[in-house]
Amino acid sequence: MSFLTVENISKHFGSLVAVDGVTMRVEKGECRAIIGPNGAGKTTFFNLITGMLPLTSGRVSLEGRDMAGIDPSHRVKLGMARTFQITEIFPELTVRENIRIPVEIAAGLRFSPWMPRAMEGPIRDRIDQLLDEGGLHRIADRLAGELSHGDQRACEIMMALALNPRLLLLDEPTAGMGDDETYAIARLIRRIHAEQHMTIVLIEHDMRVVFNLADRITVLAEGRPLAEGTPAEITANEKVQAAYLGGAA
Amino acid sequence: MGNLDLRKQSTNLIVCALLLTLPFWIDHVGSYIQLGTQIVVMALAAMALNFLLGYTGVLSFGHAAYFGLGAYGTGMTIRYLLPSTGVGILVGTLVGALAAAVIGPMIVRLRGVYFAMVTIAFGQVFYFIAFRWNDVTGGDDGLTNWKRMPIDLGFTTVDIQHNATAFYYFVLVIFAVAVALMAFLLRSPFGRTLIAIRENERRARFMGVNVNFHIWMSWVISCTFMALAGSLSSLLNNFVDPRSLFWTQSGTFVIMCVMGGMRSFWGPLVGAAIFVALQDYLSSATPNWQSFVGLVFVIVVLFFPRGVMGIFRRKATE
Numbered sequence: 001m002s003f004l005t006v007e008n009i010s011k012h013f014g015s016l017v018a019v020d021g022v023t024m025r026v027e028k029g030e031c032r033a034i035i036g037p038n039g040a041g042k043t044t045f046f047n048l049i050t051g052m053l054p055l056t057s058g059r060v061s062l063e064g065r066d067m068a069g070i071d072p073s074h075r076v077k078l079g080m081a082r083t084f085q086i087t088e089i090f091p092e093l094t095v096r097e098n099i100r101i102p103v104e105i106a107a108g109l110r111f112s113p114w115m116p117r118a119m120e121g122p123i124r125d126r127i128d129q130l131l132d133e134g135g136l137h138r139i140a141d142r143l144a145g146e147l148s149h150g151d152q153r154a155c156e157i158m159m160a161l162a163l164n165p166r167l168l169l170l171d172e173p174t175a176g177m178g179d180d181e182t183y184a185i186a187r188l189i190r191r192i193h194a195e196q197h198m199t200i201v202l203i204e205h206d207m208r209v210v211f212n213l214a215d216r217i218t219v220l221a222e223g224r225p226l227a228e229g230t231p232a233e234i235t236a237n238e239k240v241q242a243a244y245l246g247g248a249a
Numbered sequence: 250m251g252n253l254d255l256r257k258q259s260t261n262l263i264v265c266a267l268l269l270t271l272p273f274w275i276d277h278v279g280s281y282i283q284l285g286t287q288i289v290v291m292a293l294a295a296m297a298l299n300f301l302l303g304y305t306g307v308l309s310f311g312h313a314a315y316f317g318l319g320a321y322g323t324g325m326t327i328r329y330l331l332p333s334t335g336v337g338i339l340v341g342t343l344v345g346a347l348a349a350a351v352i353g354p355m356i357v358r359l360r361g362v363y364f365a366m367v368t369i370a371f372g373q374v375f376y377f378i379a380f381r382w383n384d385v386t387g388g389d390d391g392l393t394n395w396k397r398m399p400i401d402l403g404f405t406t407v408d409i410q411h412n413a414t415a416f417y418y419f420v421l422v423i424f425a426v427a428v429a430l431m432a433f434l435l436r437s438p439f440g441r442t443l444i445a446i447r448e449n450e451r452r453a454r455f456m457g458v459n460v461n462f463h464i465w466m467s468w469v470i471s472c473t474f475m476a477l478a479g480s481l482s483s484l485l486n487n488f489v490d491p492r493s494l495f496w497t498q499s500g501t502f503v504i505m506c507v508m509g510g511m512r513s514f515w516g517p518l519v520g521a522a523i524f525v526a527l528q529d530y531l532s533s534a535t536p537n538w539q540s541f542v543g544l545v546f547v548i549v550v551l552f553f554p555r556g557v558m559g560i561f562r563r564k565a566t567e
Contacts, residue, residue, distance in 0.1 A: 050455070076457030088455070090448035092512075101445045102456050109438035110458060163456060 001064050003028040003199055004049070004167055009058030011044055011223075018044040020223040021058070026167075031193045031200045033214035035207075037243060041223040042203045043085055046171055049201075050082050051075050062167065081165035085172050085203075087152045091145025095136050095155055098144045099127050102162035126162070134158035134188065150181030154188060161192065168192070170202040174209055182206060189213055211235075219243070260561075264515050268421060272414045280529070282413045283485070286420050288525045290481045293424050295505035295517030297474030300431055302503070303511035304440070305467040306447030308361070310499045311368030314375040315472040317494030318345040319479030321379060321392060324489045328395035334409065335400065338423075338480045345476020346469060348375075353465040360450075369496045376494040392489040409484075420481050427474050432514065434470065443467050504542075508549050510556025519557050 002025035011019040019041045026032045034042050047053040049060055051072040060067040062078060070078070090098050103126050104110070107119060115123075131137045134154045139147060144155055153173060160168060173189060174182040186209045192198050193213065204210045210217060210231070217234045219226040227237045234240055271285045298312050322341030327333070330340075356367045379386045386392055400407040400419065409416040434440045445453040446460055454460050483489045492498065501524065509520025527545065531538035553560050 071459075073454050073457045073459050076455060082455055084451070088449050088452040090445060090452065092448060093444070097441070101441050104438040104441065105456050105458065110442050110463075112438045113434055113440075114437050159452070159456070 002026060003030070003063060004201070005059075005061045005064075006049065007059045007061075009045075009048055009060060010056045011041075011048055011053060012056045018223050019048060022220065022223070022225050024218055024225070024228070026199060026201060028199055029197045031189075031202070031213055031215050033210040033217045034201065034203045034220060035205070035210055035217060036220035036226070039222075040220040042220055043171060044223075045220065046082065046169055046201075046203060050080055050169060076163060076165075079164075079166035080169065081160040081163045081167070082169035083153075083156045083160050083171055083173065085175060087149070087156050089144045089152055089156050089159065091143065093144060094141050095144050095147070095151075096127060096131065096140045098155055098159055099130050099136070099162055102159050103127055103130070106163045130158045130162050133161075133191070135184070148181070150177055150184060153177070153181075153185055157185070157188060157192075161198075166199060168198050168200045170200065170204075172203050172205060174204065174206050182209060186212055260515060264518065268424075272417055280526070282417055284525065284529055286413070286417045286485050287482075288522045289417070289420050289424050290478055290485055291505065291521040291525050292518035293427055293481065294475055294478035295502055295509070295521045296428060296431065296514075297471050297478055298502045299506045299511050299517045300435070300474065301467050301471035302506055303513075303516070304435055304447060305443045305464060305471075306450075307464055307467070308365050308503070309368040309468070309471075310365040310496060310503065311370070311372030312472065312475050312502055313494050313496065313498035314368075314372035315345040315349055315475040316479035316482070316498065316502075317375060317379060317489070317491075318348055319476030320483035320489040320493055321386060322476070323480040324392040324395055324483045325385070327398065328392065332395075332398050334398045334484060337397075337484070338477070341480035341483070342473060342477045345479065346473040349469045349472030349476075353468050357461045357465045357468065369499070372494065372496050372499060376491060376496070379489075379491040379494050386489075386491065389491065391491060392483075396487050397484040416485070420485070423477070423481060427477055431470075431474065435514075439466075504546055506556075508546055508556055510553075510558035510562075512555055513558035513562065516556050516558040523557070 004026040006022060006024040008021050008023050009019060010017065010021055022045060034045065036042050044053065048055055051067060051070060062080065065078070067075060090101065103123055107123060109119065131140050134157065136151070136155060136158060139151060144152060147155065157170065157173065170189065174185050177185065189200065189202070190213055193200055202213070214231060216228065216230055218228045219234060219240050221243045226243055227234060227240050229237065268289065272282055275282055275285045294316055298309065301307050301309055319341040322344035323337040326337040326340040352371050356364060356371070359367055380388060382388065397410055399410050407415055407419065409419045442453070442458055442463055445456070445458065446463060450460055479493065482493065505520035505524050506517045507520070508523060509518065510516030524542065527542050528538060531541050549556060555562065
């Protein structure tokens with residue numbers, strides 16, 4: 001049984017078929033990249049996995065558990081955390097507060113009208129640990145909305161990690177970044193993958209990042225799976241080369 | 250960080266000192282104690298609204314309904330059931346809380362303008378009930394023929410009926426407890442979850458927060474304190490006006506929050522003070538006082554989008 005199983009899922013928006021019968025199996029501890037030309041349905045595919053959009057047909061299951069009818073907020077409790085193509089953070093709060101909120105939620109305090117004395121220490125330590133891991137300590141007391149794009153991204157990834165997920169979904173983590181920032185984020189993801197054995201699925205445009213990070217790659221084109229394999233297999237695949245280099249597949 | 254804490258502490262101290270000493274200086278600035286009480290009551294209402302507006306990011310244009318429910322609940326309890334101020338406040342507040350709890354599930358799925366519109370609609374329902382049900386509510390004439398009763402503490406009696414200063418402090422104590430409770434909640438993990446929803450609903454949802462349920466909770470808390478403010482308002486006037494449920498009154502509460510600054514804890518208090526004082530001074534000078542209040546509002550919104558308290562904040566961070 002695979003960790004994340006996506007079976008033949010489709011999504012129709014009226015007559016537009018955004019995702020058309022995609023199947024994907026991700027093993028525990030794997031880092032899977034999803035690539036494809038613009039409009040290939042990658043983000044829609046993500047939204048189907050996380051439950052942000054309802055499926056037209058097919059099935060998504062996490063560790064064998066069918067996700068049908070499970071609300072996105074509940075999927076988070078089952079271990080799915082994600083970031084977005086356009087960074088979603090709490091702009092008017094400091095970085096520390098941005099991290100504190102998911103840490104407290106993960107500790108089961110979302111309804112707690114006070115901070116239990118016994119939790120204060122562990123929560124502070126966990127926040128510091130995440131700030132350290134994300135390289136955010138130097139900017140911990142700045143407002144998240146004032147940070148550079150790269151720092152905001154790092155903050156968002158650490159917010160997702162603060163939830164103690166078992167599956168981390170990253171939608172174009174390095175989109176719109178310069179080389180230095182891209183390198184820093186790629187290094188952060190690699191460390192999370194290597195040190196915490198986190199299962200990661202990421203959508204990415206930057207092929208250097210993809211080939212650097214991914215164990216396996218799934219290629220989507222026009223909503224359909226075009227190819228799947230190791231980075232070496234994908235590089236050698238003629239269909240992929242045609243889709244990327246030659247225009248039409 | 251240390252500076253910010255210091256500034257917050259000093260703001261708290263200034264607010265406390267001004268409110269505690271108000272009866273001693275209000276006469277010297279050409280005003281009177283009842284106006285001070287009115288400011289405290291309206292401040293509680295505005296701060297209650299701001300729990301939802303400023304800290305959960307949800308705009309209600311129907312909070313006057315809960316203010317009015319608190320007022321009628323208190324007035325009708327004292328007039329028809331039991332001549333006790335304490336029981337009156339309790340019943341009024343609970344009636345408002347209950348109505349909010351029941352109406353809440355019908356509206357928390359809505360966002361933005363749609364939420365605001367539906368809160369207006371529900372508010373108007375209560376207004377028309379109060380306005381038309383002459384036999385019970387007094388209809389257009391309002392609920393009269395009752396008075397706030399002295400508070401019997403067992404060992405002594407506080408005569409809030411005739412002693413305006415005693416009544417001011419009575420209101421201030423309730424205000425302090427209510428405001429402390431709200432501040433306490435906002436500093437808790439639960440409160441931070443509400444702020445998370447204000448900041449970024451999608452992010453909050455993808456952190457596993459059941460956003461609608463949290464908004465419902467914030468709505469009920471906000472409306473409960475609103476009803477408490479309405480209850481105190483009815484005691485202050487010994488009268489309930491059906492217009493206190495009208496949707497324009499809801500707008501007034503929103504104006505107080507925006508004018509004072511909804512991102513600041515004390516902002517709504519400052520807004521309420523400015524509004525009530527302006528209303529009092531200007532309405533005795535001109536029947537067109539509302540246009541002047543409107544002018545002040547426009548100036549604040551244009552030049553100080555974060556309200557009066559926002560001016561201080563900007564200065565402090567520069």
